[in-house]
Amino acid sequence: MIPMRLRTPMPPMEGATKWLNEGGFQAKDLQGKPVLVHFWAVSCQICHEVMEEVVSYRKKYGSQRLQIVGVHMPKRAADIDVDKVKQDVAQYHIEHPVAIDNHHKIREAFQNEFVPAFYLFDQEGKLSFRAAGNKGFANLEPKIEQLLQ
Structure with missing residues (x-):
């Protein structure tokens, strides 16, 4: 699979089997705002290691209109258990x-x-x-700050 290229328009956020914390969220609400889409899985150790910082971006950059949307992408059969995802959402205080x-x-x-x-x-x-893993994550916040200038 060829990775999405820079300057590519954001794909539609369609096809989710369920939404958590949606509170009336609609993808059209993202138009005209900077958006961070964060893919993660409950079985991913690195995901857990960086989650608190990702969640902190909501408060840190929310006044600059940064929108965050999480996408729980199962990597293993056990990851499809929505209750496990809900537990992580509660544990890490994910509000987006x-x-x-x-x-x-x-x-x-x-x-x-x-x-x-x-x-x-x-x-x-x-x-x-775009980036992946903990090395990619290390570059994320400077890119957010650059984008919001």
């Missing part, structure tokens, strides 16, 4: 919308194969940065 992507529809639209993975879109809805 989280798509449960048990059929990998969103994963396919984003051409993503990894967790954790981070897709940062600018105010025009175009991909400005």
Whole structure:
């Protein structure tokens, strides 16, 4: 699978088997705002290691209109248990919308194969940065700050 190229428009956030924390969330609400799409899985150790910092971006950059959308992408059969995802959402105090992507529809639209993975879109809805793993995560916050300048 060829990774999504920079400046590619954000794919539709369609095909989730369930949404958590959606509170009336609709993908059209993301238009005109910078967006971080964060792919993760309950069985991913690195995902757990970086989750608190990812969650902190909501408060840290929310006043600058950064929107965060989580996508739980199961990597193992046990990952499709929505109750496990809900436990992680509660444990890490995740307040942003989280798509449960048990059929990998969103994963396919984003051409993503990894967790954790981070897709940062600018105010025009175009991909400005993508990364995966803890090494990629290390580069994420400077890219968010650069985008919000």
